[in-house]
Amino acid sequence: MVRRWSQKSIVAIVVAFIGLAGIIVTSIIGPIVTSRALATTTLIPSLTFTSVPILTKTKTPISTSVVIENIASPMSPTFTATYTSTPTPTLTFTPTFTFTPTPYFPGDDWLYGCVSTKWKIYPNSVTTVINSDNCYQEPIVLTGSYFVSGQQLSMLMSAPIRSAETFGLFTQLPSSGQVELTVDLDELENGEIWVGIFSKPDPNSSGLMLLIPPGNIKNSVFSLREMPSGFQKYITGPYYTDYGIYKLRFFFSAGSLSFGVNFRNYTEQYPLAFSEKWLFIGYRAKTGNNDIEASFSDLIISQVDE
Numbered sequence: 459m460v461r462r463w464s465q466k467s468i469v470a471i472v473v474a475f476i477g478l479a480g481i482i483v484t485s486i487i488g489p490i491v492t493s494r495a496l497a498t499t500t501l502i503p504s505l506t507f508t509s510v511p512i513l514t515k516t517k518t519p520i521s522t523s524v525v526i527e528n529i530a531s532p533m534s535p536t537f538t539a540t541y542t543s544t545p546t547p548t549l550t551f552t553p554t555f556t557f558t559p560t561p562y563f564p565g566d567d568w569l570y571g572c573v574s575t576k577w578k579i580y581p582n583s584v585t586t587v588i589n590s591d592n593c594y595q596e597p598i599v600l601t602g603s604y605f606v607s608g609q610q611l612s613m614l615m616s617a618p619i620r621s622a623e624t625f626g627l628f629t630q631l632p633s634s635g636q637v638e639l640t641v642d643l644d645e646l647e648n649g650e651i652w653v654g655i656f657s658k659p660d661p662n663s664s665g666l667m668l669l670i671p672p673g674n675i676k677n678s679v680f681s682l683r684e685m686p687s688g689f690q691k692y693i694t695g696p697y698y699t700d701y702g703i704y705k706l707r708f709f710f711s712a713g714s715l716s717f718g719v720n721f722r723n724y725t726e727q728y729p730l731a732f733s734e735k736w737l738f739i740g741y742r743a744k745t746g747n748n749d750i751e752a753s754f755s756d757l758i759i760s761q762v763d764e
Contacts, residue, residue, distance in 0.1 A: 558592075559590075559591050559592055560592070561574045561575045561576045561592040561593075562574040562576065562592070562593070563576060563759075564576050564577060564629040564737075564757060564759060565639075565756075565757030565758055565759060567593065567606075568606050568609050568610060568611050568754075568755065568757065569609050571606050571609070572591065572593035572594075572606060573593060573594045573596060573598065573604065573605075573606055573611065573627070574592060574593060574594075575588055575592045575593070575594065576629055577594075577627040577628065577629050578627070578628040578629070578659045579594070579598060579627060579628075580624065580625065580626050580627070580628055580659060580660065580661065580738070580740065581600070581624075581625070584598065584599070584600050584625075585599075586598060600623065600625040601615060601617050601619055601623060601625070601743065602614055602615025602616075602617070602625055602741065602743065602750065603615075604625075604627065607753075609755065610642070610753040610754060610755040611627075611739070611753060611754045611755070611757075612752075612753045613740075613741060613750065613751070613752045613753065613754070614750070614751055615649060615741060615743055615748055615749075615750040615751075616645075616748065616749045616750070616751070617747075617748065618746060618747045618748070619743055619744075619745060619746070619748065620745060621745055622742065622743060622744050622745055623742075623743050624652070624661050624740060624741070624742050624743075625740055625741060625743070626652065626661070626738055626739055626740015626741065627738070627739050627740065628656070628659035628660075628736045628737065628738050629736065629737050629759075630659075630734070630735070630736055630737075631655065631710070631735040631736065631737050631759060632735075632759075632761035632762075633711075633712055633733060633735065634710060634711040634712055634761070634762050634763070635710065635759065635760050635761040635762045636707065636708065636709050636710070636758075636759075636760050636762060637655075637706075637707065637708040637710075637737055637757075637758070637759050637760075638705070638706070638707050638708075638756065638757070638758045639653070639705075639706055639739075639754055639755070639756060639757040639758070640703060640704070640705050640706075640754065640755045640756040641653070641670070641703070641704045641705075641706060641752060641753075641754055642701070642702065642703045642752060642753045642754075642755070643670070643675035643678065643702035643703075643704070643751075643752050644675065644702065644751040644752060644753075645675070645749045645750060645751040645752075646670065646671075646672050646673065646675055646678075646749075646750055646751075646752070647672050647747075647748065647749040647750070648672055648743070648744050648746060648747060648748045648749070649672060649741050649742060649743045649744060649748045649749075649750040650669055650670060650671055650672065650741065650742040650744075651669070651670040651740075651741055651750075651752055652667050652668075652669055652683075652738060652739075652740050652741065652742055653667060653668050653670075653706055653737075653738065653739055654666055654667020654668060654669075654683075654685075654737075654738050655667070655708060655710060655715060655730070655735050655736065655737060655738070656685065656735070656736045656738055657732035657734055657735070657736070658734070658736060659736050659738075661685065661738055661740070662685065662686050663685065663686065664685060664686065664731065664732055665684075665685040665738070666682065666683070666684055666685070666715050666728055666730070667682070667683050667685065667738065668680050668681075668682065668706060668708075668717060668719075669681045669682070669683045669690065670704075675702035676698065676699050676700065676701070676702050677696040677697060677698045677699070678696065678697055678702070678704065679692055679694055679695060679696050679697070680692070680693060680694040680697075680704075680719055681693060682717070682728070693717065693724060693726075694719055697719065697720060704719060704720060705718075705719070705720050705721075705756075706718070706719060707719070707723065708737075709723075710730065710735060711730075711762075712730075712733065713729060713730055713731075714727040714728065714729055714730055715727070715728045715729075715730050716728065737759070739754055
């Protein structure tokens with residue numbers, strides 16, 4: 459007897475067969491797929507990205523420490539590095555210059571309102587102050603005084619004194635040459651004007667000078683005095699002038715000296731027994747009352763080769 463299957467039975471059998479086949483396929487293929495998936499995963503490692511901080515550096519020239527901070531994402535830690543450097547020593551050279559002006563040459567100094575330190579004051583006991591321009595502070599005072607006014611060296615002495623005094627200025631001369639200067643007399647009572655050449659900056663040393671005695675300034679006479687002996691002789695008669703102005707000249711060499719007054723040169727030669735020569739301009743005040751007022755200008759000192 460043939461058994462006939464109903465349609466529902468056939469469908470159930472097919473479904474059961476398909477389910478059984480799925481189970482069989484899954485059991486065979488599943489491990490293979492899983493193992494391959496695992497193998498692929500181990501070949502590709504997971505990557506972890508860490509942000510790299512960006513460093514900035516801040517410098518200031520006067521600081522010995524530099525702070526460096528990173529700029530990173532908010533998730534990154536803050537990194538601070540401090541570098542301490544030892545600066546290289548810096549050598550600073552500051553030049554120092556000391557300027558000392560050259561003293562004016564005698565004669566030129568008066569033109570600049572100055573009594574130059576090229577002059578030596580006699581006597582040495584006179585208190586002097588030297589200014590920064592190498593000029594004496596004026597007036598230069600003993601009993602009388604010296605100062606420059608109107609490009610002239612002025613001399614004033616008006617006082618009673620108990621003993622005679624000599625007061626003046628010395629400057630060194632070349633071994634041979636010529637001296638010219640103008641003397642302007644205003645008053646000359648009891649005192650004398652001395653202008654001469656000496657062996658040392660001392661009027662008591664060996665020397666020869668032109669001496670203007672006291673009296674009428676408009677018709678003065680001139681005498682020659684030898685020092686230190688004091689021997690004196692008149693070498694001119696009275697000069698008649700309207701203002702008491704006289705031009706004096708000295709011509710000197712290694713062994714002799716001659717003079718000139720105003721427009722006349724005297725030819726007589728007087729021996730000089732010394733090689734070092736000093737020009738003296740000054741006065742000799744006598745005991746008692748003195749009134750001496752004079753000025754000197756147009757001083758020219760020139761060297762003459764023999």
